[in-house]
Amino acid sequence: MISRTLAADLPQHVGETVRLAGWVHRRRRLKSVTFLVVRDRSGLAQVVLPPGETQAGPDLTEETVVEVVGLVTDNPSAPGGAEITRPVVSVLSGPVVAPPFDLYRPTVSATLPTILDHAPVALRHPRLRARFAVAAASVAGFRSALDARGFTEVHTPKLVGTATESGATVFGVDYFGRRAYLAQSPQMFKQALVGVFERVYEVGPVFRAEPHDTTRHLAQYTSLDAELGFVADHHDVMAVLRDVVAGMVDAVAQRAAPAVELLDAALPSVPAEIPEIHFTEAQELLARHMPDDPRGEPDLAPAHERWLSGWALRTHGSEFLFVTGYPMAKRPFYTHPDPARPGYSNSFDLLFRGLELVTGGQRLHRHSDYLAALAARGENPEPYQSYLDVFAHGMPPHGGFAIGLERWTARLLGVDNIREVTLFPRDLHRLDP
């Protein structure tokens, strides 16, 4: 049997007999001829069935899986400039039911619930599939940027014995008759592993029992976590993050070019130095420019993040903005304070196109500082014993960050609902498929 040729490679085989395989994306029966558009992982190919050709005709409904052996022929009006003529079509398997919407139309006509209910077939739509090519390329870029900087990839437990970070949004698990929890982040483990490898990253699922039904929250998402030791402060972490984001954008451009083109996605340029504003300066700017907006909270509301993003674009020409120095009160207990202004932290958020994309910062690294931080928050150190043990053995100054893959992909592609960039989302209402 001749080896398979992908749709995208047809133009290189004009004049040859090839074997194509894929799905009937569309069948168009005209009076004198029938066109089959065959979809494979590389794209679309046109197959011309001769006039009156009835071979396998009645069975060739959309989504039928076919093999086509035929001659590659120049045709400037076909996709890619070549089509298959004199085909012999074999059916490998057929659909039992029709898709819930037409996969061959250029745009997706279905509502989000329909898409999600029928994900295994809906995701075949080229525009929906393309999003996940962008996601996969992004993750590859994340890894290669960190591999090049001496990081080690790790895999840490998703089942943990204690729910330290925020008990209300944690999933409980029956663990051999004991109570366990699904990890909300690899925070403790990645910090512990700074003590082993200095620089680590993990790509893996994290779990949040979010009781809210929003477009930004999921019960499971993919967290791109990194942590590094021997930093002077959070600026060393931000420098690595800048390079990681640049690596992700480059990887999308290089590895997912057809998807970027199909989705008409505008990839950002990542400045060599991403502009930075301290939280207190951001508050002052907001007070001047959004004076009617009530802002008692020591935090930034979504409207503030949008405004600041716009400001960074106008004044610095950057779609990215670091906001640094969030108040300690709004950050987790392991956050390192700013030595010069202890009420503020050596932490940051990275805003991208109006939204917080990444949170990170320098962490405490001394055992005594952890004990003091827990005491200051009135927390019992006992549930934190494993965490505290990490810092009993000499830990370097360190910090890190976490990028939500789905949030990143949504921002990059201008998608509003995080479910649209998740293959099989899990939320308050959805556990299936």
Place this chain on the structure above:
Amino acid sequence: MISRTLAADLPQHVGETVRLAGWVHRRRRLKSVTFLVVRDRSGLAQVVLPPGETQAGPDLTEETVVEVVGLVTDNPSAPGGAEITRPVVSVLSGPVVAPPFDLYRPTVSATLPTILDHAPVALRHPRLRARFAVAAASVAGFRSALDARGFTEVHTPKLVGTATESGATVFGVDYFGRRAYLAQSPQMFKQALVGVFERVYEVGPVFRAEPHDTTRHLAQYTSLDAELGFVADHHDVMAVLRDVVAGMVDAVAQRAAPAVELLDAALPSVPAEIPEIHFTEAQELLARHMPDDPRGEPDLAPAHERWLSGWALRTHGSEFLFVTGYPMAKRPFYTHPDPARPGYSNSFDLLFRGLELVTGGQRLHRHSDYLAALAARGENPEPYQSYLDVFAHGMPPHGGFAIGLERWTARLLGVDNIREVTLFPRDLHRLDP
């Protein structure tokens, strides 16, 4: 501040003043001089404190985190041929307690429970740390082999609504007042995504509520899953697996060379074609050569796998052996039968150094075949509805495999207990740290 130099790079900086950072791996106080061996992610470096030098002396116990600024000086008897003289040592942070065993001794003196109880510090031992450099390199090789072959990386749900594969070993989760389960494998999802991307892989955690306390089973492990469409049969899957294994070995050799050397690991050569034996032939061989061994079961016991591995090495010079055609009765319901011998399957195990390393095969792809397979096993199709929906829309012939990362690393390094190649193992008794 001058930028940091890694220990392994010292020999390139002889005559220069550098800044080194790391942990005090060992302090040796002789009469006339004190040596500090400093450990960083790249290796070890020797620092010579002048006679009578007391700077930070009392604090420089093992595992103290230090920065050292000093002159790189030739010394053929120092590690790498260079050491640091005229040092100025600053302490970044100190240990609160001593490690549970000496991290500076060439071999690990602690028992496995001690190592696991104190993993954050125990893993700093160079021999323990090295195992995970090998694991990380293996995963990188898995991905790059598949990336080069047109696969797309995916991330699938770890929370599922039904426990289809084997109900007894599944973890239950409280999911917003409903019952959910931790996924035992991404099997359904990766098959569904063959319909979208044709070729997919996932690196992620899988969960097994294994009630047995063995050296081979964990409650969570890292599964390297791949699935591909448009295969003729399981041999196309085996060909990809062969290339993946070769890519993993190459990546370990290239990316983890210091770890391989430290552990004195013998990397296997992967034959261009891995020898293959059908299950029935294997049974006949075993009947001839292990006649006293009772074998009523239509499966291979560990002793049989060991014998067959030895046979493959003797007769084919291969540390790898494919055993194909396992009886359908011993394979999951989605397994594709051998069209020529329907009692046997188009499935395989890959044996490596005496143990089953990978399981895989061709899957059913027609909706009607799934219904028939469930009926033949007397199973109610209702809980399988989501799974069945995948095959209602035209699926190509496909197959795949799953490699347990920890099992792979253990075999590669000759480690007996899977816990020794897991950073923070989870089992019947262990949920912490």
